[in-house]
Amino acid sequence: MKKNSCPEKEILSLYFLNLLEEKERIKVEEHLKSCEICLKEYQIEKEIEKNLIYEIEMPEIEEVLLKKLKIYKSLNEVSIFFKFFKVFLTSAAIISIAYAFYLMALKIEFKNLSLFKSQEIKSILVLFSLYLKEIKSFFQSENLRLFYVLSGVVFFLANFFYGIKKYFLDRKFI
Amino acid sequence: MESRIKELVSLGKKGDESSISELISMHKNLIMGLAYGILRDYNSSMDILQETFFIAFKNLKKLKEEGKFKSWLCKIALNLCKNELKRRSLSGEFQKSKWDFKMFLENEKILKKRMIIEEAMKKLNFRDRTVLVLFYYKGFNLKEISEITGIKEKNLKMILCRARKKLREKLEGYEEELLS
Numbered sequence: 001m002k003k004n005s006c007p008e009k010e011i012l013s014l015y016f017l018n019l020l021e022e023k024e025r026i027k028v029e030e031h032l033k034s035c036e037i038c039l040k041e042y043q044i045e046k047e048i049e050k051n052l053i054y055e056i057e058m059p060e061i062e063e064v065l066l067k068k069l070k071i072y073k074s075l076n077e078v079s080i081f082f083k084f085f086k087v088f089l090t091s092a093a094i095i096s097i098a099y100a101f102y103l104m105a106l107k108i109e110f111k112n113l114s115l116f117k118s119q120e121i122k123s124i125l126v127l128f129s130l131y132l133k134e135i136k137s138f139f140q141s142e143n144l145r146l147f148y149v150l151s152g153v154v155f156f157l158a159n160f161f162y163g164i165k166k167y168f169l170d171r172k173f174i
Numbered sequence: 175m176e177s178r179i180k181e182l183v184s185l186g187k188k189g190d191e192s193s194i195s196e197l198i199s200m201h202k203n204l205i206m207g208l209a210y211g212i213l214r215d216y217n218s219s220m221d222i223l224q225e226t227f228f229i230a231f232k233n234l235k236k237l238k239e240e241g242k243f244k245s246w247l248c249k250i251a252l253n254l255c256k257n258e259l260k261r262r263s264l265s266g267e268f269q270k271s272k273w274d275f276k277m278f279l280e281n282e283k284i285l286k287k288r289m290i291i292e293e294a295m296k297k298l299n300f301r302d303r304t305v306l307v308l309f310y311y312k313g314f315n316l317k318e319i320s321e322i323t324g325i326k327e328k329n330l331k332m333i334l335c336r337a338r339k340k341l342r343e344k345l346e347g348y349e350e351e352l353l354s
Contacts, residue, residue: 013335017309019316040353047352048341051287052295052310053211058202062195065227069194072232 006038007031016045087163091156098152176241183240186231198227201244204311205251211307212255212300214292222258226251248322252304259300287352294344302337309334 006012007028014020015028032039179200185193205226209219229250237246295303301323308319320327345352 009339010335013338014331017331017334017338019331019334040349044342044345044349044352045338047287048291048345049310051284051291053207053307054288056206056210056216058206061202061224061227062198065198065224065231066191066195068224068228069231072228073189 006035012038012041016042084160084163087159088156091159095152095156098148179243180240183234183237183243187234194231197243201247202227204244205247207311208248208251208307209255211295211311212252212303213258214296218258222251222254225254229254242321245318245322248308252322255304256300283354290345290348290351294341297344298337298340301333302340305330305333306337306341 007015011020011024011028015025020028032042179197182193182197186197202223206219206223209222209226210216213219213222226247230247237243295306298306304323305319305325308314308322314322316327316330319325320330325333
């Protein structure tokens with residue numbers, strides 16, 4: 001082994017980062033005493049370390065932030081009634097949309113097919129109207145209609161109770 | 175110290191204002207150092223400082239492990255810094271921001287050294303910058319850095335070495351000024 005041979009670059013950089021184990025660290029430290037090039041590198045590294053991060057004077061931001069948070073909270077605080085109302089609205093909207101689709105399926109008919117001139121569109125529309133007729137017959141049986149309404153009601157109730165449960169859970173545990 | 179932070183966080187979840195302000199004053203130096211270390215711009219790092227605390231206390235209820243408050247804050251700040259850098263690179267604003275720290279310093283030698291390192295840091299990419307800043311900042315070991323950045327601990331050593339090497343390469347030619 002030569003005395004003056006420098007350690008590998010990776011080991012040196014690990015030493016600069018203070019990540020080496022003790023045995024190797026002692027070796028490098030002994031080497032630094034004798035080698036000028038590595039010592040210079042070490043000094044540069046220390047300078048970088050000193051000047052990379054430094055403390056900056058801080059203005060006081062606590063009050064401003066607290067004010068911001070207060071305003072945010074006052075805007076976003078929602079009363080209990082509004083929460084229930086929200087649940088009610090969503091379920092009502094879903095039921096009404098479903099009912100509208102049901103009505104559409106009953107009423108739509110393509111009578112004025114002569115308006116469309118190209119045959120491709122005509123054929124597509126005819127196919128579509130046939131499909132709609134099938135849907136109509138599917139919905140016109142009364143048992144199905146009952147099932148449809150009932151499922152809507154069940155959905156509404158589930159949503160409602162879920163809303164209540166979530167509200168109280170929010171209060172207690174989190 | 176950590177148990178105190180846990181107490182404060184659990185108090186802050188209930189909406190206690192004094193504990194929130196104490197948390198802010200405990201962590202503001204850390205976040206400011208991080209943001210400034212990465213962005214190298216005083217004004218935008220002030221903005222990021224405010225925004226991180228605002229986002230953090232807005233979503234404080236979502237934090238389930240109270241011991242991880244510090245690293246959680248750092249994560250938020252890093253994400254905001256990333257967005258800021260992306261915005262700058264899109265709008266080409268990056269070269270406009272110059273050394274704002276002049277007002278905090280009197281010694282010209284130190285100022286020159288910092289300017290040189292500043293220029294070198296601006297040439298690094300986001301990951302190298304964050305890793306270097308986190309590592310050289312007090313109070314972060316490898317485990318915490320890997321927790322914040324999501325890089326595995328095994329790879330972190332290599333990434334750190336490479337980032338340091340890159341920074342050293344960017345500083346070539348300025349050695350005498352640094353050592354003076």
